[in-house]
Amino acid sequence: MRTALIGLTMIALSGCAATVSEPGQAVPQSSAIQPLACNLNRAESFVGKPGDAVAEDARAASGAKSVRVIRPGQAVTQDYRADRLNLETDDAGNVVRVSCG
Numbered sequence: 772m773r774t775a776l777i778g779l780t781m782i783a784l785s786g787c788a789a790t791v792s793e794p795g796q797a798v799p800q801s802s803a804i805q806p807l808a809c810n811l812n813r814a815e816s817f818v819g820k821p822g823d824a825v826a827e828d829a830r831a832a833s834g835a836k837s838v839r840v841i842r843p844g845q846a847v848t849q850d851y852r853a854d855r856l857n858l859e860t861d862d863a864g865n866v867v868r869v870s871c872g
Contacts, residue, residue, distance in 0.1 A: 810834050811870070813833050818867065
């Protein structure tokens with residue numbers, strides 16, 4: 772019984788050692804973490820401005836690789852991307868909130 776428990780513990784802990792990026796190729800866990808590539812401090816100056824008009828400028832200022840303008844009630848994916856800037860707008864289309872992810 773004790774041997775089985777130790778074996779199960781070893782199997783459970785082995786999943787923490789690495790992640791698989793391609794079949795048969797392990798990647799160290801530390802390299803699987805994305806660095807933050809979106810600077811909110813630089814993007815906050817776009818709050819209150821028309822989202823569609825400033826989207827590209829806000830993306831460039833934040834250092835993000837991509838930007839999405841999110842309108843009220845719009846469905847969006849819940850995937851987290853450290854290199855994406857989100858511009859949430861009000862009904863008039865003005866940016867009310869910026870976030871990374």
